[in-house]
Amino acid sequence: MHLNVLTYLMIYLAAMVLVVPLAKRFGLGVVLGYLLAGIALGPSGLAVASNTDDIKLLAELGVVLMLFSIGLELDAKKLWAMRHRVFLFGTLQFVVCALGIAIATSFLGLSYALSVFIGLALALSSTAVAVQLMKDRNLMGTHTGQSVFGALLLQDMVAIPLLIGVSLIAPSEGTAEFKALPALAAVVAVILTGRYLIGYLLHWVAHYGSRELFVGLALLLVIGVMELMTAVGVSAGLGAFIAGVLLASSEFRHQLEADLEPFKGLFLGLFFITIGASINMQLLSSEWQLISLLLMLFVGLKLLLLYGVATLLKIAGPERFSYAVLLGQGSEFAFVLAALATAGALLTGTEGATLNLVIALSIAVSPLLMKLQDVWAARRQNQVQQQDSNVESSESPVIIAGFGRYGQILGRLLLSNGIVPTVLDHDSDTIQTMTKFGFKVYYGDASRMDVLEAAGAAGAKVLVVAVDDVQAINAIVTSAKQHFPHLTLMARAKDVAHMYQLRQMGVQHIERExxxxxxxxxxxxxxxxxxxxxxxxxxxxxxxxxxxxxxxxxxxxxxxxxxxxxxxxxxxxxxxxxxxxxxxxxDAPQLYQGLSASMGSTEKTKE
Amino acid sequence: MISLLYAHPYAHHARLEQMMLNAVQHWPGLELRELYQLYPDFYINVALERKMLQSSAAIVLHYPMQCGLPPALLVQYLHKVFQYGWAYGTNDAGDAVMSLQGKSFWLVTHAVASHHELDPCYQQSMFTPLRQLALSCGMRWQQPLMLPELTDATVATQAAELFRHGLEQLTLTKDDRDPHAS
Structure with a gap:
């Protein structure tokens, strides 16, 4: 029976919906849940996941979307501040891991060339897994998180010459060829359009289009970049990341993030499922001794090397293990490398399959190890509790929803006193004018939980609802109250009746407009x-x-x-x-009148 | 109950003073009211304040003194709350009123932005108008406490000690009073 893409999608979604909540229920985390769902669908389970190139493409889109949204959170300034972490620390991590693993493999009796190849391939880590694990634990803003992310960025860049190298050493048919000039041209094109053209396009669609159109445009942007980059042989994720960075200083940043969030989550889920499905259970059951030995060797060695690197990077003691675990798995990119090497006869079929299996299992082990680290960290919590609290909060303490006449005055008072509020508005004209005056105004519907979250509601102290529509005010208040109960809510009330309404909703500070x-x-x-x-x-x-x-x-x-x-x-x-x-x-004036009257009378008596 | 009325327009910046107040404010029965926090617009809830004062046995004013004057809000407070016809003087019917009669009245202050020691004689003269007010109201005037300039944590601790000592005296004089009265 031939199944079309939609049927596959249905099966995958069903597996997701059934297995992931179960995994979460038993404390295994989302990533592991997806992997389990993948195993269930894979050739050794229900065997419905064969011939799934289309799904794989969607899964890759998940990774690309993730890198895009990471890019959105890092504008050029922040990226520049990270340059040491990327180039210095990242290179250190990569070289140490590649060398260590290569030396260890050569002891296993493989040829030098092959050892070097395996070392390089296994030194890469999975961006998807590491970032997902960090997001789950809110680690992105910490020193450790930034170091991990820097290393991942460098790996994404290193992956390109690695691919070229493999296809040069072991040429095979059908590999995407890397063309230096077109690749350079494509990157320049992305930078130029991202810098100059996309902003106008976003404005235009926000002004004349509808909400869905904006989502469509966001997707178009990412898929366009992905196609372009794949065509010239550059990592699509890297391209999307660059596009994201270019849009990070745009006022549409929060809305883009929020609109792409559900797609990102779903497709990333697909990505983990495809990895789960690629775990070859047959090979595992027949060669389980060898494979588990290799897995233990690989993960153990990589953790050890990374722990060493973390020490060199001066990461605080208890965080070193997190750093190691976050980077301590094989990369999805290594699958591609292994496939290339097998096609180019650098590896035999079984060797390739074994390598694949070890990488997939190491990815599955990562969330488990992270869980272990959580338990371990929870024990130590009592001692280091205070250190954690002020790690992030680079976001503004104040969010203003609605930047019309009401919000503007409030915002200007804050700005003139050195507090830069995060402002959300859904009128692109207002945004355009206000941006000229130096405000950071973002396009977005503040009643949506995801927009509030993207605006930094989790770290903010005050939310001022300054929209002029009663319905909209109530919607924002309800959403904020539900999802961010820690926020001090201030709202603008239309009239007395509305004020009572807001009081009942639990708004602490209300002003009749x-x-x-x-x-x-x-x-x-x-x-x-x-x-x-x-x-x-x-x-x-x-x-x-x-x-x-x-x-x-x-x-x-x-x-x-x-x-x-x-x-x-x-x-x-x-x-x-x-x-x-x-x-x-x-009362009051009379008091003084009384005095002056008596003074007057004394003057009269003098006369 | 002892009412401690604290008047400092920028209290959040006076960290050593906050430190001292923290050490003092848990005194049993002490009710601290920060006037600049309660009435930033200079509009005082007279009825409420009068009720609070009447249920206190002692009234303590704590404020920094600038050019020999209390902060503007404290003066506003005294003008609005300690009004003729309620705190002293006669009411509409012509009867004498002294709503705060018999209560202890104590000033705790320190000079701000003064580069030299103040002459003790001059110091006392600065309290004259407030002393006159206390006398008109029939309140018991307590010797004001002039705190040292709070330069560091040690001085703040010492100042808190002085403050507490004064509060102790207030409580004593209050207890003393009863045998005399009966």
Missing amino acids: LFEASLRQGREVLSVLGMGQYEAKELADRFRAANYQLLDKMQLVREQQDEKSYIQLLKQSREELQRQLERESR
């Missing part, structure tokens, strides 16, 4: 009518206090839902407050 402005103008009316400026201010203050008092009282009655007594009380309180205000307003 026109209250203060009207009060202020009323104060000016009083002073134009001849009242002293200060006296007018005091009266306005008094009115405000009385108003809040009344509102609190009314809320109680409102909650009891008795309309008649509500109106009654409203009338009563108004009169009472009126009297109180009149009485108080006479």
